[in-house]
Amino acid sequence: MDSVFEEIYEKYHQDIFQFLFYLVRDRHKAEDLTQEVYIRVMKSIDRFENRSSLKTWILSIARNVAIDQFRKEKNKRNIPFSQFDWKNIDFADHQKLPEEIAVQNERIRLLFRCLKMCTVDQQTVLIARFIQDLSIAETAEILGWTESKVKTTQHRALKRLKKFMEAASEKEGGHHE
Template sequence: MEIVFEELYEKYHKDLYQFVFYMVKDRLTTEDLVQEVYIKVLKSHHHFKGDSSVRTWLFSIARHVTIDYFRSQNRKRKRILTFFDWTTKGEKIEDVHPLPDEVAIQSEELKQIYNCLDQCTIDQKSVIILRYMQSFSIKETAEILNFSESKVKTTQHRALKALRTYIENQDEGGERR
């Protein structure tokens, strides 16, 4: 088991951590989710059929784990809303995490992009991270997300457009930071 872990760690850990972090924007949550990914992979690596590369298989598991996390967060929000009956005001509650040091020292433009990423849908955000931050090909991104290649292209187009709009809204003193 340790050999499998070591191999995965050496080859993919940095990218895996990066992907999960940019999805959830919180170090502790990232650590928990990455741990969950490894546990799932170590449990099932002998079932891996080799239909895709190990890298895309690992990231597809990371994607599922991350989506499960977002679903649990949504359930939790709904419970809170029911409990307090905060109606529409409550629906706007979002997790706010401080900027990581690595981002805090960047230009205002990069910080703005970092913040606006959260306004994209999960699919859009996944495509942006995989394609433009981690340089996965269209084909690999499609395998990870279980999309067709044309859906990846459409999603990435819409994601860029949406991200641009959010950034412009901010520039115009829009609703978000």
């Protein structure tokens, strides 16, 4: 077995997979894209030269792989914020959720849905910071941004998430009452 593959698998495989899973929201796609990450890493590992940390370098490749994937999927564009139909916001459970999320409690399921309402950059920051538990500096390395840009984006992402979470809980409250 290739030694580069082996090292990356042992150290970072589950990080890569989880990062991609939350970005593309589908186990099978995450599996495919994880393979693509290995291919790109193995082809360009000689250019790594201890840039940042190996982990953030690999995750930045994973992010690029996900962006390339989004571009391939035409209708993947985010719902424009101003055109969002707040009155008829549909958070009902019939929307297909990955199995791993569907079995979670109501708040986690809701959060997973609302995460999608954030921009791709905002989602990346939230996933890196809170799901992958990476520092601001590490997140900045993945995105190739300054740390202040990560902080700004994190703040805006949480603000947006809050709006959608509250709108959704109000809507669902209305259903039950």
